[in-house]
Amino acid sequence: MLTEPEAVALQQTLRQRVIQHDAFPRPIRLVAGADVEYNPHTELIAGAIVLLDADTKAVVEVATHVMPVSFPYVPGLFSFREMPPLLAAYGKLHQQPDVLICDGHGLAHPRRFGLACHIGVELDIPTIGCGKTRLTGQYENLAAGRGSTAPLTDEATGEVLGLVVRTQPGINPLFVSVGHRVALPTAAGLVLAMSEAVRQPETTRQADAYARAALLHALQ
DNA sequence: GCGACAG
C-alpha cells in the first residue's frame, strides 16, 4: 500500500494527463455507472460497473468484484480506496462503455484529481465525476427547477472546478466535474439526461444496487 | 489554532 505522501505525489503526476475536452466517438450508446459498497465487519469492499443503454436506460451488462479493502478512507485520497474493486470489475466486462459516470468527484478535488480523473486516466476512457456532496469549491444558491446549474469555483483563483446541477426540482443538487475526455457542459448534460425522474443518475443507482448485492452475496 | 472533509 502507498503511504499518504506517496499517494499525493502520484496524484500530482497523473493529474497532468487529464483531458478536459470531448474526446470520444459519438453518439453515446452505452453509459456506465460505477459505485462501491463497504462492510466494516469483514473489511470487504465491493465494486460494481453497470452498462446502460443511453436511450432506454436498460441494463445491458453488469460486472462486480469483491475484495478486502486496502486503503483507509481519507478525503482527497478516495480513489486509492475505491479504485481496486472498480478496476477489477471493469476488467470483467465483455463490452466497453462510451462514457463512465463515477460516484465521486473528478476535477472538483483539492489537487484536481478525484476518483473520476484517476479511473479515467488509468483506463484512458471518458469519465465524469458526479458527487452527492461538496468536497471543495464554493457556489451560489441555484434556482429550484430541474436543470438549474451554478458554477463550482475555487474562490482563490476563480478556477471553475465543476457545475452544481439540480436534477430534480427542490432536491439537493449534484456536483458534476470533468473526469477525463469529457467537457464539463457535456458531462452536466449527460448526468441530467440520466436523471430524468430521480436525484442521482440511473447509472449510479443501478451500480449502487449491484454493488450492495455483490457484497451481501460475499457475506453469505 | 480552528473548521472542513467525495464514500
Place this chain on the structure above:
DNA sequence: ATCTTGTCGC
C-alpha cells in the same frame, strides 16, 4: 459507506 421511523412540509 453504514446505523435507522416517523414525521414535517408542499
